[in-house]
Amino acid sequence: MTSGSLTHLQSLEAESIEILREVAASFERPVMMYSIGKDSSVLLHLARKAFFPSKIPFPLLHVDTTWKFREMIAFRDRMAEQFGFDLITHTNADGVRDNINPFDHGSSRYTDIMKTAALRQALNAGRYDAAIGGARRDEEKSRAKERIFSHRNESHAWDPKNQRPELWRVFNTRLNPGESMRVFPISNWTELDVWTYIYAEGIELPSLYYAKRRPVVERSGTLIMVDDDRMPLAKGEVPREELVRFRTLGCYPLTGAMRSSAASLPEIIMEMQASRTSEREGRLIDSDSVGSMEKKKQEGYF
Amino acid sequence: MSLSLATPDTDIALWLNQQTEKSLLRFLTCGSVDDGKSTLIGRLLYDSQLILDDQLASLRNESRNRTTGDEGIDFSLLVDGLAAEREQGITIDVAYRFFSTDKRKFIVADTPGHEQYTRNMATGASNADLALVLIDARKGVLTQTRRHSFILSLIGVKHVVLVVNKIDLVDYDEAVFDRIVAEYRAFAEPLGFKTLAAVPVSALRGDNILAKSERTPWFDGTPLVPYLEAVDVAEDRSAGKLRFPVQWVNRPNLDFRGFSGTVASGAVAVGDDVLIASSRKPAVVSRIVTMDGDLQRAVAGQAVTLVLDREVDISRGDMLSHPGETPEFSNQFQARLVWMSEEPAYPGRSYLLKLGTQLVPATITDLKFRTNVNTLEHTAATKVDLNEVATVTIATDKPIAFDAYASNALTGGFILVDRISNATLGAGTIEFGLRRAQNLTYQSFDVNRDVRAQMKGQTPRIIWFTGLSGSGKSSIANLLEKRLTAEGRHAYILDGDNVRHGLNRDLGFTEAARVENIRRVAEVAKLMADAGLIVLVSFISPFENERRLAREIAGDIDFVEVYVDTPIEVCEARDPKGLYKRARAGEIKNFTGIDSPFEAPSNAELVLHGAEAEPLVLADQLHAWLER
Numbered sequence: 001m002t003s004g005s006l007t008h009l010q011s012l013e014a015e016s017i018e019i020l021r022e023v024a025a026s027f028e029r030p031v032m033m034y035s036i037g038k039d040s041s042v043l044l045h046l047a048r049k050a051f052f053p054s055k056i057p058f059p060l061l062h063v064d065t066t067w068k069f070r071e072m073i074a075f076r077d078r079m080a081e082q083f084g085f086d087l088i089t090h091t092n093a094d095g096v097r098d099n100i101n102p103f104d105h106g107s108s109r110y111t112d113i114m115k116t117a118a119l120r121q122a123l124n125a126g127r128y129d130a131a132i133g134g135a136r137r138d139e140e141k142s143r144a145k146e147r148i149f150s151h152r153n154e155s156h157a158w159d160p161k162n163q164r165p166e167l168w169r170v171f172n173t174r175l176n177p178g179e180s181m182r183v184f185p186i187s188n189w190t191e192l193d194v195w196t197y198i199y200a201e202g203i204e205l206p207s208l209y210y211a212k213r214r215p216v217v218e219r220s221g222t223l224i225m226v227d228d229d230r231m232p233l234a235k236g237e238v239p240r241e242e243l244v245r246f247r248t249l250g251c252y253p254l255t256g257a258m259r260s261s262a263a264s265l266p267e268i269i270m271e272m273q274a275s276r277t278s279e280r281e282g283r284l285i286d287s288d289s290v291g292s293m294e295k296k297k298q299e300g301y302f
Numbered sequence: 303m304s305l306s307l308a309t310p311d312t313d314i315a316l317w318l319n320q321q322t323e324k325s326l327l328r329f330l331t332c333g334s335v336d337d338g339k340s341t342l343i344g345r346l347l348y349d350s351q352l353i354l355d356d357q358l359a360s361l362r363n364e365s366r367n368r369t370t371g372d373e374g375i376d377f378s379l380l381v382d383g384l385a386a387e388r389e390q391g392i393t394i395d396v397a398y399r400f401f402s403t404d405k406r407k408f409i410v411a412d413t414p415g416h417e418q419y420t421r422n423m424a425t426g427a428s429n430a431d432l433a434l435v436l437i438d439a440r441k442g443v444l445t446q447t448r449r450h451s452f453i454l455s456l457i458g459v460k461h462v463v464l465v466v467n468k469i470d471l472v473d474y475d476e477a478v479f480d481r482i483v484a485e486y487r488a489f490a491e492p493l494g495f496k497t498l499a500a501v502p503v504s505a506l507r508g509d510n511i512l513a514k515s516e517r518t519p520w521f522d523g524t525p526l527v528p529y530l531e532a533v534d535v536a537e538d539r540s541a542g543k544l545r546f547p548v549q550w551v552n553r554p555n556l557d558f559r560g561f562s563g564t565v566a567s568g569a570v571a572v573g574d575d576v577l578i579a580s581s582r583k584p585a586v587v588s589r590i591v592t593m594d595g596d597l598q599r600a601v602a603g604q605a606v607t608l609v610l611d612r613e614v615d616i617s618r619g620d621m622l623s624h625p626g627e628t629p630e631f632s633n634q635f636q637a638r639l640v641w642m643s644e645e646p647a648y649p650g651r652s653y654l655l656k657l658g659t660q661l662v663p664a665t666i667t668d669l670k671f672r673t674n675v676n677t678l679e680h681t682a683a684t685k686v687d688l689n690e691v692a693t694v695t696i697a698t699d700k701p702i703a704f705d706a707y708a709s710n711a712l713t714g715g716f717i718l719v720d721r722i723s724n725a726t727l728g729a730g731t732i733e734f735g736l737r738r739a740q741n742l743t744y745q746s747f748d749v750n751r752d753v754r755a756q757m758k759g760q761t762p763r764i765i766w767f768t769g770l771s772g773s774g775k776s777s778i779a780n781l782l783e784k785r786l787t788a789e790g791r792h793a794y795i796l797d798g799d800n801v802r803h804g805l806n807r808d809l810g811f812t813e814a815a816r817v818e819n820i821r822r823v824a825e826v827a828k829l830m831a832d833a834g835l836i837v838l839v840s841f842i843s844p845f846e847n848e849r850r851l852a853r854e855i856a857g858d859i860d861f862v863e864v865y866v867d868t869p870i871e872v873c874e875a876r877d878p879k880g881l882y883k884r885a886r887a888g889e890i891k892n893f894t895g896i897d898s899p900f901e902a903p904s905n906a907e908l909v910l911h912g913a914e915a916e917p918l919v920l921a922d923q924l925h926a927w928l929e930r
């Protein structure tokens with residue numbers, strides 16, 4: 001409801017902090033998903049605020065597909081060092097053994113094994129009963145339908161037709177054995193809110209978000225950055241330097257860059273205001289089919 | 303036609319400032335199925351140019367073979383984000399969407415019209431300041447229109463816009479509009495909305511959404527979006543009484559102890575006297591801690607950490623207020639309940655109640671009446687079915703801090719949760735607390751075994767162990783009691799040790815005394831089960847007719863005879879109390895198995911073989927049998 005004297009961003013921040021505290025107070029083994037992107041960075045910042053002067057009372061989990069941008073990994077480790085949080089990383093060992101990669105196995109199989117299955121493995125191994133994520137309702141149609149405290153059954157599946165009613169700020173955090181909760185503290189933020197908050201709070205992001213000359217190749221209309229020499233190049237294909245930045249960060253072979261000269265937050269925000277495409281467009285896994293996100297979530301994708 | 307996006311060509315900081323200074327309006331759409339709620343929201347998103355090129359392309363694709371406006375788009379597809387919704391063409395769950403104009407930011411909850419999903423409408427309403435009640439101009443005011451309006455009033459949404467949609471399908475007829483508005487106003491009168499505007503629109507074609515439509519020259523009100531930009535819904539929660547529910551105790555080290563929470567209403571400042579609701583102990587606020595530095599004052603909506611000047615016992619669920627302005631603190635209140643589960647609500651049932659950060663077992667003690675959503679009349683009822691609204695009294699296991707919902711939604715709204723499935727079953731709004739003197743309904747309420755059992759969340763039973771001395775009855779009974787207790791059940795063991803020394807001290811070992819012994823034990827077991835307990839009786843009880851007597855006394859209480867079948871040689875070898883030795887030596891007469899018979903039961907519910915497994919395994923076996 002309206003909270004008279006707070007600005008829009010202040011009330012969003014307070015709401016998220018309240019949700020994070022509710023998780024810490026109600027669950028036995030919470031964990032926070034840390035994907036190193038801008039939403040995760042905001043989440044991390046909010047978690048530090050929520051529990052100050054205590055340290056964040058739960059670990060941060062990074063599912064490492066082994067195909068992340070190199071800079072992301074370095075950034076992740078530096079943040080853990082700087083803020084002293086408990087970092088857990090998990091990689092699907094079976095996938096590594098079978099050398100599963102986005103080039104030979106296709107984006108959807110690769111994602112199934114190195115992301116979805118890996119996440120399930122990590123959550124089962126840690127016996128986490130609540131996993132906090134940085135998803136927002138404005139990202140995608142099926143996310144717009146999801147509760148803040150989103151119930152998952154024993155196999156991590158979401159039942160979109162049977163969600164628990166969620167009234168006021170009274171969250172039902174009760175679980176039966178084996179069940180778990182996904183919690184989305186920044187559900188009500190928009191992409192613009194995230195950027196303005198990052199600007200207002202001076203939150204550090206990986207430099208991949210800012211325009212720089214980077215080596216890229218063009219694959220079916222998408223610019224892919226050649227981040228290391230594992231990237232197979234077609235005969236005669238030569239990476240060229242272009243001034244690009246990323247709107248979202250993920251696995252480098254699956255993350256499209258955009259041509260842009262926006263090298264600072266104000267420039268990015270201005271560019272975003274004029275943009276006519278959605279941020280998910282840069283994520284190759286979502287563009288497969290209408291309803292693909294909903295399907296992935298039912299299978300246990302975040 | 304556009305809501306005009308900001309083009310930040312001036313100083314970015316200035317522009318960002320404007321962004322954050324914009325006020326926020328949270329609203330929902332509701333009304334009957336197919337009235338065009340999702341279409342309207344899709345239209346708003348489209349007109350505010352929030353639909354980006356890549357989304358638009360896939361939308362046009364999907365809109366083939368569907369009702370579309372001039373743009374070739376079925377706007378409901380923009381909001382109905384679930385596969386099942388697009389297949390069936392209806393909304394199932396709330397969608398939260400965001401848009402903004404030059405003047406305001408909006409969060410809109412598009413809720414389902416279908417009666418089956420009323421709970422999702424209530425979810426959407428609970429955080430909204432204003433509601434768009436849609437009506438299909440061809441159909442007028444329907445039952446579901448009334449139900450939703452009633453729920454709006456119950457949840458406390460005070461501002462309503464009646465959107466008479468599909469006006470294109472009634473030829474933009476003024477008379478139709480006027481008739482519907484008059485009928486709705488008459489119905490809504492007792493619901494007490496603060497503002498009620500009406501606007502004729504076509505969501506599909508865009509009439510009276512952003513600007514006045516030429517097709518309704520007779521309409522002299524404000525079009526929808528300009529109205530939403532201007533309507534005043536502000537309610538300054540900071541002006542109210544201080545309510546600070548403690549959410550989390552912040553204890554990084556021995557030198558710091560703070561209480562983290564969000565100010566629900568009012569304001570708190572350093573130096574303020576505060577009172578703890580549960581203990582009524584006073585303290586003074588010494589610091590208001592945030593990561594951005596200490597504050598002098600925190601207002602409603604702010605998430606902070608309070609430090610007090612003294613060591614006081616406070617935990618999650620406690621509430622701080624100013625002295626003299628304390629919340630109610632009671633274990634009984636009257637509330638209105640919206641039921642959201644297939645399984646009806648019955649008086650006497652026990653649930654978990656969550657209000658703010660407080661979670662307690664609670665029982666519906668009285669169902670005063672149900673409210674008919676069509677006529678708003680009160681009718682007598684014995685249960686509350688899915689989607690019904692009733693007025694009830696509720697008793698909690700221990701007192702909680704609360705306010706009347708009308709004065710504070712955040713400290714007066716609660717949910718009821720199923721104790722077994724953990725599903726959210728219903729939502730309630732407190733009308734007033736009941737003090738003992740006022741508590742007539744509670745007194746007249748019929749307390750019986752079912753009610754007591756419900757409160758304990760278990761089926762009362764008598765589990766009667768029979769078997770030779772040393773067969774393992776007591777070990778198994780003890781392990782079972784531990785396990786049940788660990789599961790939150792309430793169990794009690796009756797055995798020779800705690801009965802022979804007290805209640806049956808006067809009884810010897812004659813035939814008559816043995817029968818009397820069993821009779822008394824069976825009667826006590828029955829009383830305990832009637833009080834809601836699971837009673838574990840561990841007596842040798844060697845005679846078939848003694849056990850039959852016990853079963854008869856138990857009457858309609860669930861009676862489980864468990865025969866712990868351990869061969870006499872094994873029992874004698876164990877001889878934990880040295881009794882067999884003494885019996886063999888002739889020191890004890892009439893000892894079962896030696897010089898008195900043991901009649902093995904022929905109709906025991908369960909036989910446990912005491913020589914073949916550890917007591918723990920046998921206790922598990924029994925537990926599994928009981929759970930089956």
Ligand SMILES: Nc1nc2c(ncn2[C@@H]2O[C@H](COP(=O)(O)OP(=O)(O)OP(=O)(O)O)[C@@H](O)[C@H]2O)c(=O)[nH]1
Binds near residue numbers: 336340341369376467
């Ligand atoms: N002609 C006309 N058709 C409309 C208008 N608004 C909606 N419709 C049509 O009415 C049908 C139902 O629209 P929806 O938006 O799905 O209705 P709803 O109220 O969201 O339905 P539920 O969410 O399932 O309760 C669709 O076929 C729309 O195209 C309108 O203003 N004029």
Ligand SMILES: [Mg+2]
Binds near residue numbers: 339393412
């Ligand atoms: Mg709809």
